[in-house]
Amino acid sequence: MVSERNESESSVADGSTVESNQDSGLTIMDLLAAIRKHWAIAVSAFAVVLILVGAYTILATPQYTASSELYATYDNASADSESITDINTAGSYISTQIKSYPTLATTQAVLDPVISDLNLNMNVAELGKLITVSNPTNTMLIDISVETDSPAQSQQIANAVAESLSKTVKSSLYSSKNSPVKLAVVQKATLPTSPSSPNIKLNLLIGVLLGSIVGILAALLRDMTDTRLNSIQDLRRITGAPLLGSIPTSDAVSKAKPVVSDDPNSMVAEEYRRIRGNLSFIAPVEGTHSRLLIVTSTLPSEGKTSTSTNLAAAFAENGSRVLLIDADLRHPSISNKLEIDGSIGLSHVLSNQANVADAVQRYWKNDLHVMPAGPKPPNASLLLNSTLMEAMIQQALKQYDYVIVDTTPLDIAADAGMFGRISKGIVLVSGRGVCDKKELAESVAQLKNVNVPIIGTIFNFAEQHKSRKGNYYYYDSEGKKQERHAHAA
Incomplete structure (x- = not known):
């Protein structure tokens, strides 16, 4: 536990420096990142050019x-x-x-x-x-x-x-x-004994150089025209927020049970624990000893609900008292995700149709409680912005160590901004290949306009690869390769 906290503290310290949202121009690191992301395109373009030059060399009439x-x-x-x-x-x-x-x-x-x-x-x-x-x-x-x-x-x-x-x-x-x-x-001119053109060695050199240039340009063009978020570097550049962790693509995450409880020895479970460690260092809500975590995303299907449930399980696993609230009243999903009864929930409490005790359910651990969203109300924004909602959160902070609120994506509603003012920030989940970079930038600007900072980001659906030894590896926020044994994946 001590080593985990030290590692987490180091991660937060390394990632706490806020990067500028302004693009200072193409750097060597940006170029290398683009080539690495789109290496297949770069290699294909290189091969095409080399094949064309080779074909010309072979088919050209000797001179x-x-x-x-x-x-x-x-x-x-x-x-x-x-x-x-x-x-x-x-x-x-x-x-x-x-x-x-x-x-x-x-x-x-x-x-x-x-x-x-x-x-x-x-x-x-x-x-x-x-x-x-x-x-x-x-x-x-x-x-x-x-x-x-x-x-x-x-x-x-x-x-x-x-x-x-x-x-x-x-x-x-x-x-x-x-x-x-x-x-x-x-x-006097003598009889030539060998052709002067095509020059095979020279053409091969030209093909390699031209192919390399075309391959790099193809990768850069693909990167510039790609509107989807595909790398941690893009996430850090656009948000200017520290990275809390990256969750690799895994079938285990899509299961009903949180991977932390269902497969505790997996690499994915370890990543959620690393995020838990990073979040344990944020400041508690003023006047309490508890922490309020507002989890949201830019678009639907970026994995915010999976992140919320797994973080709740990770904190409960560590012995903390946790309340998980499904505040996405427009598209509730926690009850389906955890396969629990969602007939009574937050919408009933906020409309005075039920009390909190009726809406809260125990899940997995004694100290892990879940409040589903309940039926979709016609006035979700009005209910979530009510004084009753704020009072309920303040009361929850007195009873729990962590209150985790799963909110509506930012492109659908501004609920996360409202909750973020209470917690002094939000946790932003971004899915590789799902999140649109322009939409992400607009979400960051939206939060900035209401003075709600991004405490940290979580990169979902990160790529993982298999090494020659059979171990899995992926790239962290600094672009460094991280490797784990195959049995832990």
């Missing part, structure tokens, strides 16, 4: 590249001295001229002879797309590369273009009989 190289020199012997009197040096003249040769190499003057000599079935524009010509910086070199699906054709075209460019520069560009610039072929 072969052949390259030739020319070197530019100044032919002083054939130059017209009068035409170059303003040129300071031969080197600077060549540097000026050579910059235009890459463009010249793909013109009709150079390529028409190539098409004719090689009998190519293409026009100048089509041939030009196969040719890449460059002048490396600060050099007198012209590099010509040709890429086709035929090694022999790439070699032939690269050599033919080099020869044609050399002849064009020598005979057609200048006014003098011979060009002052001479292009000499210093490297």
